[in-house]
Amino acid sequence: MSTSFDKFQKRKLISSYFSVTLSIALILFLLGTLAFVIVNSQKLVNHFKESLQVNIYFSATAKEAEINQFQKSLAMAEYTKSATYVSKEEAAEKHMKELGENFVQYLGDNPLQNSIDLYLKADYVTEEQLADIAIELKGATFVDEVAYNIPLVSMLNDNVKTITYYMLIASGVILLIAILLINSSIRLSIYAKRFIIKTMQMVGATKRFIRRPFILNNIKLGMIGAIIAIAGLTACMSFLDKKYPNLELLNNIPVLAGIFGGIFIFGIIISWLSTFFATQRYLNLRTDDLYY
Structure with missing residues (x-):
């Protein structure tokens, strides 16, 4: 017991x-x-901040030497995480894969521009600093446009x-x-x-x-x-x-x-x-x- x-x-x-x-x-x-x-x-x-992409588009008259020099100086900038050159042919090929059709053949010409995909360091991903960087980049005469998702930055x-x-x-x-x-x-x-x-x-x-x-x-x-x-x-x-x-x-x-x-x-x-x-x-x- x-x-x-x-x-x-x-x-x-x-x-x-x-x-x-x-x-x-x-x-x-x-x-x-x-x-x-x-x-x-x-x-x-x-x-997430460093995943934000800034697209720098070059004018059709931009020379290859100018773009190369611009990319090198961009890579050395304190705000840059990475900067990748994308030719208009590469951009067209990417878009054709996404769309599933050959829009270049349909249009008879490639309307896209040579560009650089720029990714910034996290500390610089604010509305004010992005605006200042965009103004600086647009200072180059051969840069046609600098584009990024402004609402996304604010929301983030x-x-x-x-x-x-x-x-x-x-x-x-x-x-x-x-x-x-x-x-x-x-x-x-x-x-x-x-x-x-x-x-x-x-x-x-x-x-x-x-x-x-x-x-x-x-x-x-x-x-x-x-x-x-x-x-x-x-x-x-x-x-x-x-x-x-x-x-x-x-x-x-x-x-x-x-x-x-x-x-x-x-x-x-x-x-x-x-x-x-x-x-x-x-x-x-x-x-x-x-x-x-």
Whole structure:
């Protein structure tokens, strides 16, 4: 009979440990994901900004030597990420593939112009700086037009400000929820042992002596939960890095180490604090109050 009861108690204890560890792991995974998004948000924003294309079209009278010299000077400009020359024949071929028909044969002539596809560094993708760059580029007599999507630039910068604002609010809310959920999980596990705590206190054990094994045990669970969360984050980031290699998500080792270290330390601290206050609560209760 006692053996069956011991097995039941052991299964109950393991189940309690498992639920606490899983709760901590899931919440730390969520926090780690949020931290990863916040840290890499600027990189994502820069990626979209640097994908904005500025088309520089040359007049029909522009000489090849002038265009080559212009492209070289453009490549050396502080705002340039890349500058690729596109001849009107290459542009026509690209358009024919997109349209699925030979419009040059239909028109009898190629109406397109020689051009350069310019991509700017993220810091220069603002309405004001793009306007200044366009004026500078139009200063060359053989440049016919400088075109880019003005509404897209405005929308991109406005959305960045809005997303950053809401992300900060979401971070605070999620952090608060994480603390409350981890605290709740640990308090429930301590609640199941409230009579053991009170019994130990009644036989003369000090509060510090009673708290110590609970704190150490839950710190271990917090560490295990943090390790599980870190493993999950690593797997997710590896998947994203393979799918979007241009973002270079795994290249910044110090940032990754900071996020993983922060998750591990947070798991330990919140487990320690939650256990301390949960055990302290039952240590301060009268025996009669344990039943409510």
